[in-house]
Amino acid sequence: MRQIKVGVIGFGTVGMGTVKALWNQKEEIEKELGVGVKVVKIVDKEWMIGRPMVVPPDIKSSDPSEVIDDPEIEIVVEAMGGIDPAFDYVSQALARGKTVITPNKELIAKKGRELFQLSAENETDVYFEGAVGGGIPIIHTLKEQLLGDDILEVIGIVNGTTNYILSEMSLRKTSFEKALEDAKRKGFAEPIPTNDVEGYDSTYKIAILATLCFHGRVDVEKVYREGITRILTDDIEYARELGYTIKLLAIARRIGEDIELRVQPVLLPLSHPLSTVFGVENAIYVRSRTRDLTFRGPGAGGDATGSAMVGDIIDAIRNIKYEARGRVGCTCMRDLTVLPMESLISQNCVRVLALDVPGVLGKIASEFGNSGVSLSAVKQPVSTPGKLTNIYFLTHRIQERNIQKAIQSIQNLDVVKDVYAIRVEDGES
Amino acid sequence: MRQIKVGVIGFGTVGMGTVKALWNQKEEIEKELGVGVKVVKIVDKEWMIGRPMVVPPDIKSSDPSEVIDDPEIEIVVEAMGGIDPAFDYVSQALARGKTVITPNKELIAKKGRELFQLSAENETDVYFEGAVGGGIPIIHTLKEQLLGDDILEVIGIVNGTTNYILSEMSLRKTSFEKALEDAKRKGFAEPIPTNDVEGYDSTYKIAILATLCFHGRVDVEKVYREGITRILTDDIEYARELGYTIKLLAIARRIGEDIELRVQPVLLPLSHPLSTVFGVENAIYVRSRTRDLTFRGPGAGGDATGSAMVGDIIDAIRNIKYEARGRVGCTCMRDLTVLPMESLISQNCVRVLALDVPGVLGKIASEFGNSGVSLSAVKQPVSTPGKLTNIYFLTHRIQERNIQKAIQSIQNLDVVKDVYAIRVEDGES
CATH class of the missing domain: 3.40.50.720 (NAD(P)-binding Rossmann-like Domain)
Structure with a gap:
């Protein structure tokens, strides 16, 4: 032999x-x-x-x-x-x-x-x-069985550390900091967790997935990136009320001949196959012209x-x-243009930390309007007058540049301390 | 070219x-x-x-x-x-x-x-x-990427018709008959649906999956088979109370050097990755010594x-x-013994249709005891005295032959009209 x-x-x-x-x-x-x-x-x-x-x-x-x-x-x-x-x-x-x-x-x-x-x-x-x-057999599948598919999007939960932290925050209502400490104790997070919690690890992976799905080499530097360090358990609670969970997703999607490419925490509908992936488990969802596939399994170990x-x-x-080396080589054969983040269109969940004073809601809502952003829902929790409170605004679908403009001007209001926006992932762009 | x-x-x-x-x-x-x-x-x-x-x-x-x-x-x-x-x-x-x-x-x-x-x-x-x-790329994955894995079990929802019917029964509380009619109208069921609802279609598929996972050719005639025609919406309700859903699963599992091989409706824990697969969608779960994988997608079309x-x-x-035909040939290289159903060990949910008369519960429970089956829970819904009512018994883990003996003797009781057992799938055997 x-x-x-x-x-x-x-x-x-x-x-x-x-x-x-x-x-x-x-x-x-x-x-x-x-x-x-x-x-x-x-x-x-x-x-x-x-x-x-x-x-x-x-x-x-x-x-x-x-x-x-x-x-x-x-x-x-x-x-x-x-x-x-x-x-x-x-x-x-x-x-x-x-x-x-x-x-x-x-x-x-x-x-x-x-x-x-x-x-x-x-x-x-x-x-x-x-x-x-x-351990999920996704690479061979994309390079071989799905090579002939007309793939429209690939979305992954490709970092176990952040999925563990968000799962703990969601299931046990612990803060980000506590969940991170817990993850470190269990060996799910590095002592210096930046690479995971800031989303760098996921950018490598989505660059690879996008390269395979769309048959053009994607520069990892082009991946828009946000981490999960600003997510609050309150955000997750509010998301759940609206029928969503919060996940750090790595997303690559074809828009015409170009692609959108990003790693960020998003509101994901509870009906989405990735919404039930908890803990350190990973999963990759691929949607082509003819089929929706989900691959789920251990992301590390x-x-x-x-x-x-x-x-x-x-x-x-x-x-x-079989003397067949090179049988499945590089599958890149076109140049891909990565769209700038500003052109992304999505619903947004915007959290505004503001002083609970009369008229505050109106002031903030006006700034959304001034930036061309229309609102679909507002939630102002019961709070102590005169104290800081988080108010949630759910926008209609709108271009990212309008959201950024709104955030800027709301941030400038004297009653506002902080503004944070999370995109809603609804499978459209 | x-x-x-x-x-x-x-x-x-x-x-x-x-x-x-x-x-x-x-x-x-x-x-x-x-x-x-x-x-x-x-x-x-x-x-x-x-x-x-x-x-x-x-x-x-x-x-x-x-x-x-x-x-x-x-x-x-x-x-x-x-x-x-x-x-x-x-x-x-x-x-x-x-x-x-x-x-x-x-x-x-x-x-x-x-x-x-x-x-x-x-x-x-x-x-x-x-x-x-x-459309789920499972065959290549098993023959190639997982060829070297020590696979312990493969479980599939591999028939869209029955999964659609059970999903409708579960989500809309419609009867089997109505759900089947609905499936026919939508083109998800054949006019003569026997091949699907009685589980024959799934037996072919699990025979193929078992052959690939365990590297020995499995005779489709050896697959134990039950359909879903006897499932009631009440069964699904009771399952849910216990933390389960009911799915028609195709199961192949290694027990030592032998395998257990069956298609049947089972109570599946809501935490299992296959429990969230609804409608005509299919999914295959593979557990090896080193990884748990779930592949989900369209089962037909x-x-x-x-x-x-x-x-x-x-x-x-x-x-x-590459002149490499035969590169991945037949992967069978051992003889597999399929274990007889009687040796299966599992929890069972037993539904007994009995007259609501004083002492009926005791009579039935005694027959369980006489057959060596111990009970973990009993549910007797409020009913009209003297009328027929469904009583549910949840057993502890026990050999199939004891369950069969219990069913026989309960069936023989003069207060009992019908007995039906559904196995609980807990990943053990």
């Missing part, structure tokens, strides 16, 4: 998950494929500090060149994360004709163009099933992501066995 | 949906694949009665041999349904080295072994993405299923282009 040798660079959670899944299922996979698969080298800088997985000493290394320069290794698993030095290692591996498997969303989002170019030139493959939605990477390894082996 | 010729046999809803999707996306697909794809012949017996789709006269035919015997046709789409004559046509096409694409669940469930054998002998491919879950078939065509073209 032919033996295919695998080298692994980076042995953190996902690297370990991949090797574990491969070892657990080795016999089964070899029987199915009629090909042997063997991890011959694992490179990591942290062997000294100990890893919770036993690895034969002879396959441990701390030198990436032992994988990259080994001509017998046909498949390289990159599980370091980040751009530097992962980009170098992956580029070198591809240049040597090796197949690369990586769950590195930042690498794919920022350096995808170069990597797929290299991969095509060297007639090899790059796989990245683990890069979006962890070494075991789940490791299994997704093993799916990639199986695909890689099949291509090697 | 190389041209790949496609022949279509059967031009009903799905045949038309496939051709429509292919024509709509032809340019895009050809650009992506670098290969031309052309429908050169469509065979149907019903051209006379008119089809709601315009087809050039020169590609119309009523003779299947014009597809099967044409050496230039490399891909055959079979969209007739049923075994006879579809099995003959597909066999002949495979024997001539053609790739076959079929959404024919009955054909794959009953004749899969022969077809994959033929396909392997002739180094070609059989695709059947449309056979389960219509020409356009959605047609798109799934186009996904198959794309895969077929890639294999032809």
Whole structure:
């Protein structure tokens, strides 16, 4: 039986998950494929500090060149994360004709163009099933089964940390700060959580999804981004009264030949398939001309992501066995224009922190009117006269630039302390 | 550019949906694949009665041999349904080295072994993405991305007709009969709905899913089957009080090295991802050692299923282009033993139609006890003394054979008119 040798660079959670899944299922996979698969080298800088997985000493290394320069290794698993030095290692591996498997969303989002170019030139493959939605098999599905679909939008809950926080805020009515602390305690949030709570992580993922769905490479810098740090439990309560939940969504939608592209907390109708996705779970919703699909599953975790990477390894082996490398290459073939945020049209839920004084509602409502924004509902909770209170305004569908104008002028009112707008996601733009 | 010729046999809803999707996306697909794809012949017996789709006269035919015997046709789409004559046509096409694409669940469930054998002998491919879950890309996912997963269970809502009926009964509290009539009016149910409401359709689909998940061919005759005709709106109400909904599920679960395999209405916890799937929508839930995944989408319809078939065509073209036919063949490699229903262990919700006379509850409860079944809850609604009333009993987890014994002896009580048991699905067995 032919033996295919695998080298692994980076042995953190996902690297370990991949090797574990491969070892657990080795016999089964070899029987199915009629090909042997063997991890011959694992490179990591942290062997000294100990890893919770036993690895034969002879396959441990701390030198990436032992994988990259080994001509017998046909498949390289990159599980370091980040751009530097992962980009170098992956580029070198591809240049040597090796197949690369990586769950590195930042690498794919920022350096995808170069990597797929290299991969095509060297007639090899790059796989990245683990890069979006962890254990959810969405990448292969988009590149293969849905390649011929006329996709209109893709919407994801692609960050478990923020979905956990918003779920806790919604189900237990805890504040953002408390939910974040809880997430840190449970290992669902990093000590410095900026990358997740400010939405950066989701921008990489939606850039990748949009690139696949709309067949044109999307620059991650073009993704409009807002985090969830300003969301209050009161916002979630008010949303629920209106029939919505609040989720941090990553949205890419075709508007004519262009696309709208954004990561932001939105009011999502309770009837939407993504509204019932709670906790750290992820989900991706794809709407094409002919079908609405929802893919739901674990968005992170070494075991789940490791299994997704093993799916990639199986695909890689099949291509090697059938001499069909390059069979599914880059699917980008057009230039996409990302629309500026100002042209977005949506309903908005605007929260205004204002002094509860006579006439305050009228003053604020007038500013909406002056900016061309008409209102569909107002909610002023019972409060103490003379004190600050949150008043909620639900607008009709209107261009983002009008909302921004309204926010500006309301912000300038002397009775107003703060203004915050959350868009309503209704599947239209 | 190389041209790949496609022949279509059967031009009903799905045949038309496939051709429509292919024509709509032809340019895009050809650009992506670098290969031309052309429908050169469509065979149907019903051209006379008119089809709601315009087809050039020169590609119309009523003779299947014009597809099967044409050496230039490399891909055959079979969209007739049923075994006879579809099995003959597909066999002949495979024997001539053609790739076959079929959404024919009955054909794959009953004749899969022969077809994959033929396909392997002739180094070609059989695709059947449309056979389960219509437009949901579950087949490729199981055969490829999840091939290396250690799958523990697969549960599907794989019949839109019955899910629509149960959803209507649940949301609108209409009777089974009324919901069925409504489904017929809307075109969601056949005039003779037996195949759907009695669960036969779902047995084909779970046989296919189990075969893929557990890597051994499952005989469709071995699937235990119950339909939904006996479900009452009262059952659904009582289920809801307990925190459940009622769904017709197709379940395949590994118990040690064997599998449990059944289609039946069950009480499903409202927290389960499948509990929020309403109407004609389908969904498939897969639980492996490392991940829980849910795939949700349209289970039928020409356009959605047609798109799934186009996904198959794309895969077929890639294999032809890369000379990689057979790349993903049959994934069966072990013998599976299907456990007898009697050995199933589950909670049961038992509805007993009995005369409301003093002591009736005690009599029935005693029979449960005599059969070794202990009870967790009883609900006797207010009724008219001396009249028939439905009493609900919720049992603890117990072997099916004990439940059957209890039902028998309760049925024999002179105060009892009818007994009906619904299993509780709790993810265990």
